[in-house]
Amino acid sequence: MEQLSAKTIEIVKSTAPAVKANSEKITSRMYERMFSKYPYAKPLFKNAPKNQPQVLARSIVAYAENIENLGALDAALERIAARHVEISILPEHYSWVGESLLGAIKDVLGDAVTDEINAAWTEAYWYLANVLIEKEKKLYQSLLTEDKKKIIKDTAPILKEKGEAITTRMYEIMFNNYPDVKKLFANQPKNQNQVLARAIIGYAENIDKLSALSGAIEKIAVRHVKTNIKPIHYPWVIDSLLQAMSDVLGDGATDAVKKAWFAAYWFLANILMKREQELYQEVA
Numbered sequence: 001m002e003q004l005s006a007k008t009i010e011i012v013k014s015t016a017p018a019v020k021a022n023s024e025k026i027t028s029r030m031y032e033r034m035f036s037k038y039p040y041a042k043p044l045f046k047n048a049p050k051n052q053p054q055v056l057a058r059s060i061v062a063y064a065e066n067i068e069n070l071g072a073l074d075a076a077l078e079r080i081a082a083r084h085v086e087i088s089i090l091p092e093h094y095s096w097v098g099e100s101l102l103g104a105i106k107d108v109l110g111d112a113v114t115d116e117i118n119a120a121w122t123e124a125y126w127y128l129a130n131v132l133i134e135k136e137k138k139l140y141q142s143l144l145t146e147d148k149k150k151i152i153k154d155t156a157p158i159l160k161e162k163g164e165a166i167t168t169r170m171y172e173i174m175f176n177n178y179p180d181v182k183k184l185f186a187n188q189p190k191n192q193n194q195v196l197a198r199a200i201i202g203y204a205e206n207i208d209k210l211s212a213l214s215g216a217i218e219k220i221a222v223r224h225v226k227t228n229i230k231p232i233h234y235p236w237v238i239d240s241l242l243q244a245m246s247d248v249l250g251d252g253a254t255d256a257v258k259k260a261w262f263a264a265y266w267f268l269a270n271i272l273m274k275r276e277q278e279l280y281q282e283v284a
Ligand code: HEM
Pocket: 041, 044, 045, 046, 047, 048, 049, 052, 055, 056, 059, 060, 079, 080, 083, 084, 087, 089, 093, 094, 095, 096, 097, 125, 128, 129, 132
């Protein structure tokens, strides 16, 4: 990864005290900006503690103060990445925070934020964002352990048996919590709504031989690109599926079971998102 420029380091260091003195104001403003411009960010924070602005503020200040010695933050960044992966944060989310944070710094510190300072913080934000994105990518790739594959195989039959109930519930939850998703399914006949969840369950049953699914995956990716499915939509499906599993399976949907399905989902989702990105680039 490219290193931060000496100038950026200098500017971030010299402005860190002003940011620190106003850090909670800045981060509160950041959430205001983000939630009003990017309402899809809101559900990601549904389980966030009340003091999330302070948590974020502390991490930004720590970052600015350690800008010359980022190695000192590595363990902290590893923890943040792990938490982010638990809540399905994707690279596509980072511009929401970046734009909102830089806007908030400007709102709170006013004219003191020159173009030069703004440029330095922009560079510094994206540097940090990319460190997290890389860590998160690795974590997503390592989610699906052999233990989890075994749980998937053990629970696939129950999920299949209750498939109808789970998929029905999943769509109820998804359409209720993420109303914009309805538009994406506008061209689908009603009874086809369950195709997606059924496919997830079907693929999970074949968790050991996913390489055999490349043809099916290609077909889904093409369909998704035609319907304009984007990475930011992917957290909605798994969030809804896990809730539906809890509702339908009750005690059967243990933490371990849900974690295993979460891992299997992201394994497949990452293959799809990657292929879809290529297809979008081809048509662009
Ligand atoms: C460079 C950018 C970012 C930094 C420095 C950062 C920092 C943090 C920190 C320090 C935590 C607390 C971790 C813990 O609980 O141990 C956290 C959690 C979280 N972050 Fe980020 N984050 C960044 C980007 C993002 C983005 C892009 C999103 C999504 C739009 C996001 C959403 C969340 C959520 C939802 C939580 C968890 C709240 C909970 O505990 O439920 N973050 N982040």
